[in-house]
Amino acid sequence: MILNQAGTRRFKAYTSKHLEELLQRTELDEAQRLKVRAVATVLPFRTNAYVVDELIDWSAAPDDPIYRLVFPQADMLPAPDVDRLADLLKAEAPNAEIQAEANKVRMKLNPHPAGQLSLNVPRIDMEPVPGMQHKYPETVLFFPKQGQTCHAYCTYCFRWAQFVGDADLKFASDDVGQLLSYLRAHPEVTSVLLTGGDPMIMGESVLRRYVEPLLEVGQLESIRIGTKSLAYWPQRFTTDPDADDTLRLFEQVQAAGKNLAFMAHFSHPRELDSPLVSQAVSRIISSGATIRTQAPLIRSINDDPEVWSSMWRRQLGMGMIPYYMFVERDTGPQDYFAVPLAQAYEVFRDAYASVSGLCRTVRGPSMSATPGKVCVDGVTEIAGQKVFVLHLIQARDPSLVGRPFFAHYDPRAVWLTDLRPAFADRFPFETAVQDALLSA
Incomplete structure (x- = not known):
């Protein structure tokens, strides 16, 4: 090291x-x-x-x-x-x-992200568990209380309400014991994602209080950390006073037989330019962690295939794994940053076509919507109708994962709720989602 x-x-x-x-x-x-x-x-x-x-x-x-x-x-x-x-x-x-x-x-910036968070809050003995989401069977999200800020805020962030200083809009917990109790009661959970904010805003000693207890949970296969720190403060892993201790903690996760997946958020190739980023990436990978990269497609910032193909190639060369291109969430200033789904698909397709197979681990454009992660696979014509071809990468109902479905083509649509089902009265997830909402 x-x-x-x-x-x-x-x-x-x-x-x-x-x-x-x-x-x-x-x-x-x-x-x-x-x-x-x-x-x-x-x-x-x-x-x-x-x-x-x-x-x-x-x-x-x-x-x-x-x-x-x-x-x-x-x-x-x-x-x-x-x-x-x-x-x-x-x-x-x-x-x-x-x-x-x-x-x-x-209050006019709806749908409000606080509502999206509360929709997926799990329960123990019918009581809600604060600071947790359990949207997909195998994955639990946990929002550490001390990680509810970032090294810098993105103007398009869908969790903007976490950062405006209103206590009623905060969604976080420091009760690791409650998280462990929930995991033991739900053996289907094999992955915990620490998110925020940015968990890497926490110092090593605080981060350890959340990570170390998870190493004793036998069913867990992976611990994920969602972070923008490599782009906004790579010194966190190179020259900060606790950088070495943090990397030793990562090594400890690997030694316990868990995969540490570092979910790195890069929005533009320039964020990769600094030698500090290369050094930070090398140190993280040397600890045994994997780095997967993701970002939303944002109008006026990265809505260009060349930006994405350049970013994916450079990430691959540094040892990272391109993972997701997201569609801008339907909250906050979405109207300002959103790219229509038809254009998003073209940007993804053109970028995807210009990189090698090793970069094609990336998926998208994907909407993290209420029923799950909905991927736009393309635009085609069937029985004289122009339609979007879509599928669920992840779903509340696992039986729907990977099954293609169709929506009428709409060049103005920017989100799932703008689409109408084609060749059916409803989308395949609508009944399941409605039932889930009624039982939540």
């Missing part, structure tokens, strides 16, 4: 209070900057010195893709809402008044 290096700079976060200062680096005028700040009263903003100094091309901002990835855009929300908030900021209105108005705008 490569030894940790000394002399690294410490992590420095930037939040909305630093936004005006950072925006001075762009060519936005005062009125434009005010509107960006207005959007940041509604949607969370957080970045760090590594992203600001190493990843963003400020000469191209605000059109630079990494800038758009982390900085609010003035037109992400309806213009009347933005103008109203901008007027309050300009008038230096009391913070309570600004926050009350911002909250009204947030």
